[in-house]
Amino acid sequence: MTALDHFAAQKLRDLEARQLRRRLIESARTDGIYVARNGRRLISFSCNDYLNLSHHPKVKEAAIGALERYGAGAGASRLVTGNHPLFAALESRLTSLKQTDAACVFGSGYLANAGIIPALVGKDDLVLIDELAHACLWAGARLARANVLAFRHNDMAHAAALLAEFRPQHANAIIATDGVFSMDGDLAPLPALATLARRHDAWLLVDDAHGLGVIGDGRGSRFAHDELPEVPLQMGTLSKAVGGYGGYLCASRTVTDLIENRARSFVYSTGLPPATVAAATAALDIIADDHDLVAKPLRNARRFTAAAGLPEAQSAIVPVVLRTAERALAASRRLEDEDFLVVAIRPPTVPEGTARLRLAFTAAHADADIDRLAELVHDRVLA
Numbered sequence: 001m002t003a004l005d006h007f008a009a010q011k012l013r014d015l016e017a018r019q020l021r022r023r024l025i026e027s028a029r030t031d032g033i034y035v036a037r038n039g040r041r042l043i044s045f046s047c048n049d050y051l052n053l054s055h056h057p058k059v060k061e062a063a064i065g066a067l068e069r070y071g072a073g074a075g076a077s078r079l080v081t082g083n084h085p086l087f088a089a090l091e092s093r094l095t096s097l098k099q100t101d102a103a104c105v106f107g108s109g110y111l112a113n114a115g116i117i118p119a120l121v122g123k124d125d126l127v128l129i130d131e132l133a134h135a136c137l138w139a140g141a142r143l144a145r146a147n148v149l150a151f152r153h154n155d156m157a158h159a160a161a162l163l164a165e166f167r168p169q170h171a172n173a174i175i176a177t178d179g180v181f182s183m184d185g186d187l188a189p190l191p192a193l194a195t196l197a198r199r200h201d202a203w204l205l206v207d208d209a210h211g212l213g214v215i216g217d218g219r220g221s222r223f224a225h226d227e228l229p230e231v232p233l234q235m236g237t238l239s240k241a242v243g244g245y246g247g248y249l250c251a252s253r254t255v256t257d258l259i260e261n262r263a264r265s266f267v268y269s270t271g272l273p274p275a276t277v278a279a280a281t282a283a284l285d286i287i288a289d290d291h292d293l294v295a296k297p298l299r300n301a302r303r304f305t306a307a308a309g310l311p312e313a314q315s316a317i318v319p320v321v322l323r324t325a326e327r328a329l330a331a332s333r334r335l336e337d338e339d340f341l342v343v344a345i346r347p348p349t350v351p352e353g354t355a356r357l358r359l360a361f362t363a364a365h366a367d368a369d370i371d372r373l374a375e376l377v378h379d380r381v382l383a
């Protein structure tokens with residue numbers, strides 16, 4: 001064993017001892033609902049494919065057509081020769097859905113946040129971030145070398161106090177939050193955050209990975225509140241309800257022009273493959289047109305929370321917090337015995353002491369399965 005292998009083995013033993021070691025399990029998804037795993041066919045409540053569009057015939061057909069016409073890969077960064085003709089259609093679908101001047105498509109949501117924040121702020125600036133914001137918002141904030149301050153989850157008084165104390169010492173400031181929190185399913189109070197941003201001359205960046213296609217009639221979290229908050233930086237991903245892959249920023253044309261010049265994850269990474277871009281465009285057309293479909297994940301999540309006696313779901317995501325990794329893993333195994341796939345979520349994805357089951361509801365889940373799962377969670381997991 002080399003010193004490197006010793007180092008890795010020691011780290012893995014340590015994770016194992018704390019029930020935090022993770023392993024890849026081969027998971028075959030051949031429709032939008034079932035997953036074949038360990039020789040079993042399980043109904044998945046752990047996919048973010050909220051509208052089951054990854055397997056929609058129109059989406060697949062669009063991908064196949066693009067692959068045949070433009071090939072398997074983009075060939076280069078979008079700024080070199082990778083900007084194939086399909087990007088323009090995708091970006092125009094995004095701008096019409098999000099009601100912005102412009103959109104800029106990245107390789108993934110993670111790449112978007114890792115690029116956007118450092119392109120806009122630096123060492124003289126402030127990033128104020130919700131403590132439960134997604135790991136890639138944190139990564140972008142740290143890459144920016146800005147002064148990064150976390151406010152307690154959705155605590156507007158705390159955010160206001162931090163801005164009052166620290167905003168004056170910084171040149172520019174970003175307030176960063178998830179629109180729908182990925183592990184809790186609750187919504188950020190975007191109108192209040194927009195007011196704070198205006199009052200303290202800060203730019204609001206909302207990561208809408210779990211809002212697009214699910215809330216606000218499919219337009220996302222900005223459109224899910226009584227008032228329409230000003231969100232100059234609407235970021236999101238094409239990998240959740242859109243069913244494919246890729247990330248985006250919707251903003252003013254001036255801002256996206258700057259991002260296309262300065263975001264390193266945009267400039268120095270290859271453009272998305274044509275098939276991926278065409279699939280996302282087809283999926284966004286479905287999201288824009290099919291109002292009944294986009295209403296279903298939230299309806300299904302609420303059917304579950306009512307039946308299981310949990311607080312009413314605000315999005316397609318429902319957490320069942322069990323505290324320890326051991327309890328979360330045991331609950332996941334118990335549900336798997338009943339043919340449900342509900343993956344246990346452990347630190348560091350969630351804070352220490354809040355390991356949980358995270359249930360993701362999709363449009364195609366059957367009422368009978370939702371009811372059976374609710375009964376199991378109520379009687380066997382929470383009892």
Ligand SMILES: *Cc1c(COP(=O)(O)O)cnc(C)c1O
Nearest residue numbers: 108109110134182209237239246
């Ligand atoms: C999944 C997720 C991302 C990352 O998006 P990818 O396109 O999968 O890289 C970013 N933010 C949030 C809140 C997410 O849940």
